[in-house]
Amino acid sequence: MSFVQTAAAVETASPVLQTKALCKAFGGITATDNVTFSLPAGARHALIGPNGAGKTTFVNQLSGVLLPTSGTILLNGVDITNWSVRARSRAGIARTFQINQLYADLTPLQSVLIAINERENAASSWFKPVGVRSDLVDEAAALLARLSLSDVIHARVGSLAYGRQRLLEIAIALAAKPQVLLLDEPAAGVPEGERDQILDVVAALPAHVSLILIEHDMDLVFRFAKTLSVLVNGALFVEGTRDEIANDPRVRQVYLGEEVISNV
Amino acid sequence: MSAIDAKPPAEAAAPPAASGAPAVSPAARLLAGSRWRWYEFAFWGLALGSYFVFPNKLMLISEILILGLLALSIDLTLGYAGLVTLGQGAFFGVGAYAAGLAAKYGAGAGPWSDPLLGLVIAAGAAGLVGFVTSFLVLRGSDLTRLMVTLGVALIVEEIVTQAKSVTGGSDGLQGVMSSNVLGMWSFDLYGKTAFWYVLIVTFVCFWFCRRLVNSPFGLSLLAIKGNPLRARAIGMPVNARLVAIYTISAAIAGLAGGLLTQTTQFASPDMVAFHRSADSLLILIFGGSGHLYGGLIGAVAFRIMQDFIGNITPQYWLFWVGLVLVLLVLFVRNGIVGLMANGWRRLTQKSHEGKNP
Numbered sequence: 275m276s277f278v279q280t281a282a283a284v285e286t287a288s289p290v291l292q293t294k295a296l297c298k299a300f301g302g303i304t305a306t307d308n309v310t311f312s313l314p315a316g317a318r319h320a321l322i323g324p325n326g327a328g329k330t331t332f333v334n335q336l337s338g339v340l341l342p343t344s345g346t347i348l349l350n351g352v353d354i355t356n357w358s359v360r361a362r363s364r365a366g367i368a369r370t371f372q373i374n375q376l377y378a379d380l381t382p383l384q385s386v387l388i389a390i391n392e393r394e395n396a397a398s399s400w401f402k403p404v405g406v407r408s409d410l411v412d413e414a415a416a417l418l419a420r421l422s423l424s425d426v427i428h429a430r431v432g433s434l435a436y437g438r439q440r441l442l443e444i445a446i447a448l449a450a451k452p453q454v455l456l457l458d459e460p461a462a463g464v465p466e467g468e469r470d471q472i473l474d475v476v477a478a479l480p481a482h483v484s485l486i487l488i489e490h491d492m493d494l495v496f497r498f499a500k501t502l503s504v505l506v507n508g509a510l511f512v513e514g515t516r517d518e519i520a521n522d523p524r525v526r527q528v529y530l531g532e533e534v535i536s537n538v
Numbered sequence: 539m540s541a542i543d544a545k546p547p548a549e550a551a552a553p554p555a556a557s558g559a560p561a562v563s564p565a566a567r568l569l570a571g572s573r574w575r576w577y578e579f580a581f582w583g584l585a586l587g588s589y590f591v592f593p594n595k596l597m598l599i600s601e602i603l604i605l606g607l608l609a610l611s612i613d614l615t616l617g618y619a620g621l622v623t624l625g626q627g628a629f630f631g632v633g634a635y636a637a638g639l640a641a642k643y644g645a646g647a648g649p650w651s652d653p654l655l656g657l658v659i660a661a662g663a664a665g666l667v668g669f670v671t672s673f674l675v676l677r678g679s680d681l682t683r684l685m686v687t688l689g690v691a692l693i694v695e696e697i698v699t700q701a702k703s704v705t706g707g708s709d710g711l712q713g714v715m716s717s718n719v720l721g722m723w724s725f726d727l728y729g730k731t732a733f734w735y736v737l738i739v740t741f742v743c744f745w746f747c748r749r750l751v752n753s754p755f756g757l758s759l760l761a762i763k764g765n766p767l768r769a770r771a772i773g774m775p776v777n778a779r780l781v782a783i784y785t786i787s788a789a790i791a792g793l794a795g796g797l798l799t800q801t802t803q804f805a806s807p808d809m810v811a812f813h814r815s816a817d818s819l820l821i822l823i824f825g826g827s828g829h830l831y832g833g834l835i836g837a838v839a840f841r842i843m844q845d846f847i848g849n850i851t852p853q854y855w856l857f858w859v860g861l862v863l864v865l866l867v868l869f870v871r872n873g874i875v876g877l878m879a880n881g882w883r884r885l886t887q888k889s890h891e892g893k894n895p
Contacts, residue, residue: 337771363773375771377764383564388761389772391754397774400755405568407754415564427564450772 289348290315290484291336291367291454296345298331298508305331306342307509313454317484320499322492324528328508329488330372333456336486337369338362349454364393366453370443372462372488378432382423382442385431386414389449414449421445421475437468444475455479457487461494473497496520504528572752581831582741589733596729597801600736602837604798607740608814609821609833610747611790616819617827618751619783620763622680625687626791626818628694631810632667633660633792635698638711638805651717657739657796664792665785667694672784676777691815699807710806714799725801732801739797740834743790747830750786759783820859824866826873835874 291313298306305328313319321329334340336347338359347355349365357365377385390410391397405411418427421441426434431442440460447455461472469491476498479485489495495502502519504511506528512519519525562570588599608630615621637660644651674686698705705711718724723731750756761769762776769776799805808814817840818833825836840859847858870877 339771359770360773360775363771369771371768371771375765375768377761377768379764380760383568384757384760387568388757388769388774391758392773397754397758400750400753402754403569403572403749403752404754404757405565405572408563408565411565411568412563428567446768446772 288315289313290317290350291486292348292351293336294346294348296332296335296347297343298328298335298340299343305508306335307507309345309505309508309510311503311510311513313484313486315484316481317486318498318500319485320487320489320495320502321505322489322495322502323505323511327505329505330458331508332505333369333458333486333488336454337367337456363450366450367456368447368450368452368454369456370447370458370460372458374436374439374443376431376439376442376446378430380431381428382418382431382434382445383411383414383427385442386417386445386449387411389446390414393450417445417449418442420478422471435468437464437471440464440472441475444472448479452483454484454486457485457489459488459490461489461491469494572748578831581834585737589730589737593728596733598841600729600732600801601798602841603736603740603834604794604801605818605821605841606834606837607743607794607797608791608818609825609836610744610830611787611794611833612818612822613827613830613833614747614750614783614787614790616822617829617832618756618763619759619780621675621780621784622683623675623687623815624684624819625689625691625815626787627810627812627814627816628687628691629664629668629788629791630795630798630814630818631694631698631807633664633795634799634805634809635705635711635795636660636663636792637796638714638799639704641714641716641800642711644715644717648717651715652721653716653719653735653800656716656800657793660796660799661789661793664795665789668788668792669781669785672781672788675784676780688812688815691810691812695807695810695812698810705805705807708807710804710808711799712804714803714805716800716803725803729801736797736801739793743793744830744834747790751830755779755782820863822873823863824873826875826877829872829875832873832875839874 289312293309293311296306296309296311297304307328309332321332323329331340335342338357338361342355345355346353349362349367354362354365377388380388384404387404387410388397390413394410396407396410415424415427418424421444423438423441423445426438431439434442440463444457444460457476460476461469464472473494476485476487476494487495487498489498496516499516501513501515503513504519504525511528512522512525514522585603589596592599608626611629612623612626615623637656640656640659641651641653649655671690674690675683678686699708701707716725719731719735723735725731725735751759758769758774758779761774762779766776795809798809821836821840822833823836824839825832825834843859843862844855847855851858866873872879
C-alpha cells in the first residue's frame with residue numbers, strides 16, 4: 275500500500291523526526307498503518323489525505339497524546355516512542371490543535387507567558403509575582419506582536435475573534451521555541467478574509483523550525499509546503515515534492531480535485 | 539494582514555497605544571495586578587477594628603476567621619486549579635486533632651503544648667494526608683473528584699469516631715491545653731488572645747496564598763483550570779502542580795482546624811463531620827471563588843445570616859441558606875465578591891479593562 279516514490283529526494287537534510295513502521299489500531303480499525311516517515315530539519319511539510327485518513331491520529335502519536343500500537347518514533351535519532359507529552363514538549367515538539375485549546379479566561383499575554391515560563395523553568399517559582407521577570411514578559415509581548423496580536427494582549431482570550439484565537443494557538447506553540455511544530459489545520463473554520471493572515475504567519479515562521487502542516491485547504495497547502503505526504507486509510511500513499519504530488523495521477527484520483535491541480 | 543513583517547520585535551515591547559491605556563509596559567501591567575489595593579486594606583482594617591467594635595463577640599469573630607481560612611484553602615484548589623472538592627473537612631479535622639493531641643501530650647506546659655508548634659504539626663499532618671490523597675484526584679471528571687474527596691472525608695470521620703483510645707471517640711478530645719502564645723499570652727475566657735492569634739495567623743496564611751496565586755506557579759494553576767490539555771501540550775507538569783496545590787490547600791485547612799482546637803481547647807468529631815466540608819464549600823461559593831477574599835467574606839456573610847435568620851426562624855434556617863445559594867449561583871457570577879465588584883464598577887462608571895477582583 276505504501277508507495278514511497280521519491281523518498282530520496284525528500285531526505286536531503288538529516289532527519290529531525292522519524293517514524294519507523296508506526297501502527298495504531300483502535301479495536302479493529304487501523305488508524306495508522308505501517309507509516310515510515312522522515313522529516314528533515316527545516317522542512318515545510320504538509321500532510322494531506324481524505325477525511326478519516328488518520329492525519330490527526332498520526333500527529334497525536336508524534337506529540338504523545340496517543341501511544342502507538344507498534345513502531346518507533348525518533349527525535350534527533352533518540353527513541354521517544356514512550357515519552358510523555360511533557361517530555362516531548364520539552365525536547366522540542368510543539369503543536370497546535372485542530373479545535374482551539376486556549377485559556378478562555380486569561381489574556382493572550384498570560385497564555386504565552388505561561389508557555390515561556392515552562393520553557394524557562396520559571397513556572398515553579400511561587401513567591402515573586404508574575405511580571406518580575408520582565409524579560410520573559412517582553413518576549414511574550416514580542417511574540418504576540420509577530421503574530422499581529424499586539425492590540426489585544428490584555429484582552430480576555432474568550433472574547434477574541436476566532437481567527438485571532440487561531441493565531442494565539444500558534445503563538446502559544448511557538449513560545450516553547452520548538453524544533454518541530456505540528457500545525458493541525460491552522461486555518462480550519464477561519465473566515466475567508468482572515469485566512470491570508472494565518473498563511474502569512476505560517477510562511478514567516480523561523481526557517482530552522484521544522485513544520486508539519488495538516489490542512490484541507492489545498493490553496494494553503496500548495497502555497498506553504500515544499501514537500502507533501504498523502505495518507506490514505508492510515509497508510510502513507512505517496513510522498514514527494516509539491517510538483518510531484520500535484521502532477522501525480524494517483525493522488526489526483528484518490529484525493530485532489532482536477533481544478534486544484536490546474537491552479538498550481 | 540502584512541502586519542507580521544511590518545512590526546519589528548522592538549516595537550512589540552511597547553504598550554498598545556490604541557487601547558487608550560496609560561503607557562505602561564506589559565510587565566508593569568502584570569505586576570500592577572498583584573499590588574495591594576485600597577479595598578484590601580479596608581478589609582483587614584475592618585477585621586482589626588472589629589476587636590474594638592464587638593468586644594463581646596471575639597470568640598465568634600475568631601470562629602468566622604477560621605471558617606474563612608478553611609474556605610480560602612478550598613479557593614486555592616477550586617478557584618485557581620479548578621479542582622472540585624467536597625472533602626476539605628477531612629483536612630480540617632486532621633489538623634484539629636493533630637493540634638489537639640500535641641497540646642494534650644504537652645499537658646499545657648511541655649514544649650508540645652506550644653500553639654505555634656501545634657499549628658506546624660496540624661498543617662504537617664493535614665498536608666501529609668492531602669499529599670497522599672492528592673493522587674486520587676488527578677484522574678477523572680469533576681464528579682469523580684467530588685465522590686473521591688467525599689469518600690476520603692467519610693473515611694477520616696469514621697476513623698476519628700472509632701479510634702476512641704486516641705481521639706476520645708464521639709466524646710471528643712478532652713484535656714487539650716495549649717501553653718501561652720510565644721510564652722507570653724494565655725488564652726483567656728473573653729477570647730482576646732484567641733482573636734489576635736487567629737487574626738494574625740489567618741493574615742499570614744492569606745498573605746502566603748496571595749503571593750502564591752500571583753506568582754508564575756499561580757498562573758500555571760489558572761492554565762490547568764482553563765485547559766489541562768493545552769497545559770500538558772506546552773510541557774507543563776500538570777499532575778505535579780495539582781499534587782502541590784492540593785497538599786498546600788490541605789495543610790492550610792489543617793492549620794485552620796488546629797486554630798479552632800487551640801482556641802476552643804477542644805476537638806470533637808463535629809470538626810471532621812461532613813457538614814464542615816459542605817459548609818466551607820458553600821461559604822466559598824457564597825463569597826465567590828477565585829478571588830481569595832471570597833472565602834473570608836463568605837464566612838462573614840454566612841455567620842451573620844445564620845445569626846440573623848436563626849433569631850427569627852431557627853427551624854427554617856437551612857431553607858433560607860438554600861434559597862440564597864440558589865439565587866447567588868443562578869444570577870451572580872462570582873458570589874458576593876462578584877456582586878461588590880460589579881456594583882463598584884457601575885458606581886465609578888469606569889470601564890475597567892483588566893480583571894478587578
